[in-house]
Amino acid sequence: MGNTTQKHNEDYKILTNDIFKRFHLMLGFSEDFIRTEHQKFYATANNGRSKKSQIEELLHDYLPPATRKHTKQLNNSLFSAIDTNDDGYVDFGEYLMSLKFFQTESPTERADFVFRIIDKDGNNRLTKRELEHILTCLQEYHESLNDSGVTEMTNDGPKSATERLFQKLDQDNSGDINVSEFVDGWLKDNTIRTLFTF
Template sequence: MGSANSSTVDDLQAVEIHHWYKKFMTECPSGQLTLHEFKQFFGIRGLTQEANDYIEQMFRTFDMNKDGYIDFMEYVAALSLVLRGKMEQKLRWYFKLYDVDGNGCIDRHELLNIIKAIQAINGCDQEASAEEFTNRVFDRIDVNGDGELSLEEFVNGAKKDEEFMSMMMDSLDLAHIVAMIHNRRRSV
């Protein structure tokens, strides 16, 4: 019984990966997604500077081998993490995404810019609330009060702060991408 269930899951995953591959190769016939194609792929246009910087940071985070392209394996790894990853894995990935300068800590400026970018992408333009939200996050999860969030503070704090967790999850909601792939699958 267990092996039959396992093969069904494997078959389902194989079918799903095949559809992801078709989508990827349709949108990116070269097999390598550039930053420009990445923005087109996710339907991102007319961004503020903060939002554009955030998207570029997201691209660099997905580009695991740092060659300036996202290949199919990097694409699948990223989507798998976002769609099926365990919470701890997602939080570690978000930390890497938010740690723009790569110094192992997230400072107020980095978080503020990320929050402004997320608001711009989601169509909200509330700079004051972005600053207030950043201050609330630091007040709640910067345990040692040094003005920077370590990986441990970030992960533990996000697990305890529902508002911050919700903002992060909403910032990388790929439901519209999944829906687009399902719609194309039906029309093919």
């Protein structure tokens, strides 16, 4: 996919007018928001290349409560989705893009981002293993929700919930879930949205 906010070898340590303009046009963020997030990002990743542990710190407020083990697993999945150029680090542009997806009001954009978080290997297909992994990570979060659909879906644990989700989402019975099947399910089913909205 690649980082669409960054020009080849661009450094974000100094925010130029061109960079502000590009981020504003592409992401819709105000100059004040971009400056604030820039300061926060560089205070955590002073070389402009954030590691997984730093991303967990930066995005902590957007992640659901979970045990330390599950938080680490969720952070690994999130990091893979954010590191769009697969260099093992998140730059400021990738970080800002992730904030856009956490804050978006667009259900389609949100569903696509959640799909990328779940799709750990990045092959644009969700396996039962990937889905069960994320449901396990979100188990404590789901238990804290007061939603009868989520409770019914997850009551027997992540493995059973995975089977139920596959019955709903794998429309072509291929044994995995593609992006359009996931987005379609997200748009049509409130329980699916609630399961993965954090």
